[in-house]
Amino acid sequence: MDTNTIIKASLALGGIGFLMGGILAVASKVFYVEVDAKVQLIRELLPGINCGACGYPGCEGAAEGIAEGRASNTACVAGGADLAKQIGALLRMEVSDAVGVANKALLRCGGGSSQVAHRYVYDGQPDCQMAEQLAGGPLLCSYGCLGLGSCVSACPFVAIVIGEDGLPKIDWNDCRSCGACVTACPRGIIALVLENKEVHVLCRSHDLGKEVRAVCKKGCIACKACEKACEFDAIHVIDNLAVIDYQKCTSCKKCVEKCPTSCLVDIGADK
Amino acid sequence: MERLFLIFLAAFLINNILLIRFIALCSFFGVSNQYETTIGMSMAVIFVMTMASAVCWGVWRFLLDPLGVGDFLYIPAFILVIAALVQFVEMVIKKVSPTLFKAMGIYLPLITTNCAVLAAATESVKPGFWKLGLEYNYTLGESIIYTVGVALGYSVVIIMFAAMRERITIAPVPRSMRGFPIAFIAAGLSSLAFLGFKGLFGI
Numbered sequence: 001m002d003t004n005t006i007i008k009a010s011l012a013l014g015g016i017g018f019l020m021g022g023i024l025a026v027a028s029k030v031f032y033v034e035v036d037a038k039v040q041l042i043r044e045l046l047p048g049i050n051c052g053a054c055g056y057p058g059c060e061g062a063a064e065g066i067a068e069g070r071a072s073n074t075a076c077v078a079g080g081a082d083l084a085k086q087i088g089a090l091l092r093m094e095v096s097d098a099v100g101v102a103n104k105a106l107l108r109c110g111g112g113s114s115q116v117a118h119r120y121v122y123d124g125q126p127d128c129q130m131a132e133q134l135a136g137g138p139l140l141c142s143y144g145c146l147g148l149g150s151c152v153s154a155c156p157f158v159a160i161v162i163g164e165d166g167l168p169k170i171d172w173n174d175c176r177s178c179g180a181c182v183t184a185c186p187r188g189i190i191a192l193v194l195e196n197k198e199v200h201v202l203c204r205s206h207d208l209g210k211e212v213r214a215v216c217k218k219g220c221i222a223c224k225a226c227e228k229a230c231e232f233d234a235i236h237v238i239d240n241l242a243v244i245d246y247q248k249c250t251s252c253k254k255c256v257e258k259c260p261t262s263c264l265v266d267i268g269a270d271k
Numbered sequence: 272m273e274r275l276f277l278i279f280l281a282a283f284l285i286n287n288i289l290l291i292r293f294i295a296l297c298s299f300f301g302v303s304n305q306y307e308t309t310i311g312m313s314m315a316v317i318f319v320m321t322m323a324s325a326v327c328w329g330v331w332r333f334l335l336d337p338l339g340v341g342d343f344l345y346i347p348a349f350i351l352v353i354a355a356l357v358q359f360v361e362m363v364i365k366k367v368s369p370t371l372f373k374a375m376g377i378y379l380p381l382i383t384t385n386c387a388v389l390a391a392a393t394e395s396v397k398p399g400f401w402k403l404g405l406e407y408n409y410t411l412g413e414s415i416i417y418t419v420g421v422a423l424g425y426s427v428v429i430i431m432f433a434a435m436r437e438r439i440t441i442a443p444v445p446r447s448m449r450g451f452p453i454a455f456i457a458a459g460l461s462s463l464a465f466l467g468f469k470g471l472f473g474i
Contacts, residue, residue, distance in 0.1 A: 009340040016330070016348055020355035027359050031366035133447065 038067040038091070045086050046076055051156040053077040053178035066091075078157070078176035103177040103192040105159075105170050109145040110202040110218035110263055112165025116141050117215045122148075132186040140215035143204040145189050154184030198251040198268030201242045208240055213261075220263045226255035275416050277472060282420030288387050289428045290458070290465040295387030299429055300454055302378075309433040313426030315378040317419070320388050322360070323353045324418035327392040328411050341397065349392050357383040391421040432461065 043063035054075045056062040065071035066087060073087040080102060087093075122131045122138035128150035131137050137146055147166035159174035160181060170181070172195070181190045189204055201220060205212050209221030222240040234248035235255055242264065256266045288294050302312050327349050335341035335348060361379045364372045382388060394400045395414040435457055444453050 005340060008338045009344050012334055012338050012340055013344060013348060013351070016334070016351050020351060024355060024358055024362075027362050031362040033365050 036067055039063050041090055042066050042087060045079075045083060045090065047078050047083075047176075049078065049156045051078055051176070051178040051180055053176075053180070078178050080176065102195045104172045104175045104195050105177065105179070105181050105190050106193045106200060106267070107145060107151075107168055107170060107190055108200065108202055108204055109143070109167065109189045110265065111139075111141060111144040111216045112167045112218075113147065114165055115217045116144055122146075128184075129186045141205060141207075141212070141219065143187060143189075143206065144216060144219075146187070150184045150186070151181035151190055154180045156180060194246060196251075197244075197246055197249060198266055199244065199249060199253055199256055200265060200267055201244060201263060202265050203241065203263040206239045206241050212240075218261055218263050221261055223260060225258040225260060226264055229254045229258040275413065278413060279416050279420040280472065282417050283424040283427075284465070284468045285471055287424045287428060287465055287468075288390065288421050289425055289432075290462040293462075294390050295385055295425065298381065298385055298387075299432070299458070300451065302381075303429055303433040303436055303454070306430070306433045306437055309429045312378045312381075313422075313430060315382055316385070316387070316425050317422040319353075319357055319360070319379065319382045320391050320418050320422040320425075321415060323349075323356060323388050324392045324395050324414050325411065326352055326356055328396045328414045331396045345393060345397050346389070349389060349396075353388055353392065354383050387421070387425060391418045395421075428461070428465075432458065435461075 040063075043059060046059040046063055048059050050058040052058070054062045054065075054071065054077055056065050056071070056075075059076075062071065062075055066073060066075055073091060073093055074081075074084040076083050076087075079087075117140040118138050119135070119140050120138050122134065124130055124134065126148045128146045128148045131146050131148055136142055139146065145167055147162060147168065149160075149162050149168065151168050151170075152160045152162060156178065157174050157176050159171045159176075160168045161171075163169035170190075177192055179192060182188075182192060184190075187204070193200060203212075203218065203220040205216070205219045207219075209223060212219035212221050220240070220242050222237045222242070224237050226235045226242050227237055231252070231254065232248045232250055234245045234250070235242055236245070237243070251266075251268065253266050256262075256264050282288075286292060289296070289299050298312065302308050330348060330352055331341060331345065335344060357379055361372075364379075395417040396409065398409055436454055439453055439457065448456075
């Protein structure tokens with residue numbers, strides 16, 4: 001390749017570059033469109049963590065949706081009632097002071113590594129989905145928490161840490177109910193529950209009581225003691241698992257005292 | 272006339288860019304979740320691809336080829352031209368027609384980096400690419416016909432595939448196969464079906 005070709009090549013490409021750059025520079029002035037200032041203001045109020053719980057592609061999309069009136073001021077789940085008020089004030093909307101009860105993520109499993117029996121030692125990538133695919137997971141309980149922290153890495157608000165006994169601990173002060181951990185969990189253990197309900201069944205096992213007892217000390221054995229203890233007809237054993245009807249539950253905690261394996265837990269106690 | 276028809280058909284069906292040649296798979300799987308988005312994407316692809324080929328044809332014929340630097344400079348030159356063109360078109364549409372911008376606005380920047388656009392531009396403009404054994408003169412008309420064929424092939428397949436994927440989402444697919452795995456299998460089967468067009472009109 002001689003010098004001539006190099007000069008020609010650089011001139012050709014440089015020429016195209018300069019020409020296109022010039023055209024774009026002129027065009028950006030000629031075809032300038034003013035952006036809605038509301039979008040930017042709302043964008044600054046939003047958490048900016050792009051959790052996607054609102055259903056829009058990131059906070060940018062949510063800000064546009066709110067500004068254009070496609071979404072309400074309460075669209076941001078993570079921001080909660082405070083943010084809804086701020087956005088409402090910005091948009092000069094009527095905002096009521098009534099604050100709804102927030103949802104919080106709850107790990108519905110009590111079987112820590114000292115409680116539950118293992119089938120094998122999982123030594124692969126720390127990812128629950130992968131462990132789940134390897135012969136049905138390292139636990140003998142096919143419903144229990146694998147404790148490998150897929151929810152921890154999914155949480156955009158750093159509200160989940162793996163606590164003692166290898167179970168994830170969800171800090172309700174930091175939880176903004178975006179539901180990222182709910183979808184991350186391959187076993188569907190985490191659910192969003194109402195913040196003001198204090199009694200929960202921390203077990204997902206539908207196995208027979210005998211089988212549950214064989215693999216886990218904290219599992220629900222479907223003994224129906226809670227069903228008998230409940231005065232409000234709020235708890236029933238369905239498919240070998242105690243299920244609370246939160247519409248009827250008054251958090252009286254009578255069932256918690258009767259539960260032999262203490263899978264019924266009063267989470268208000270350590271809140 | 273007959274040759275133009277054959278060029279169009281070859282680009283559109285027989286050598287379909289998505290299912291036979293597997294170019295532009297990223298957008299093929301990325302936006303084919305919803306039927307509506309694929310229509311916007313298809314419109315944008317047809318528009319950008321045709322324009323990109325026409326402009327690249329001019330760049331090749333009047334700049335790169337006369338200077339004798341085309342053989343090694345065509346990829347950066349075409350990418351530069353296509354990127355600037357898409358930017359420019361985006362600005363114009365945003366100003367002139369907000370409705371059209373809403374319909375295909377977010378897809379325009381996506382298409383800048385779409386390999387199918389570069390593929391269609393180079394194949395229809397630069398001599399030396401394999402073209403189904405057809406006589407091909409590299410005139411502007413043929414170049415545009417070829418590109419329209421490629422773009423329409425892209426559109427038809429991606430819209431058809433989105434309709435399929437919408438049905439698959441409500442079908443009882445095993446959990447580990449949901450989402451992309453089943454989409455890849457569906458794409459493979461559609462590709463096999465498209466192999467049936469081989470040999471149509473002796474091409």
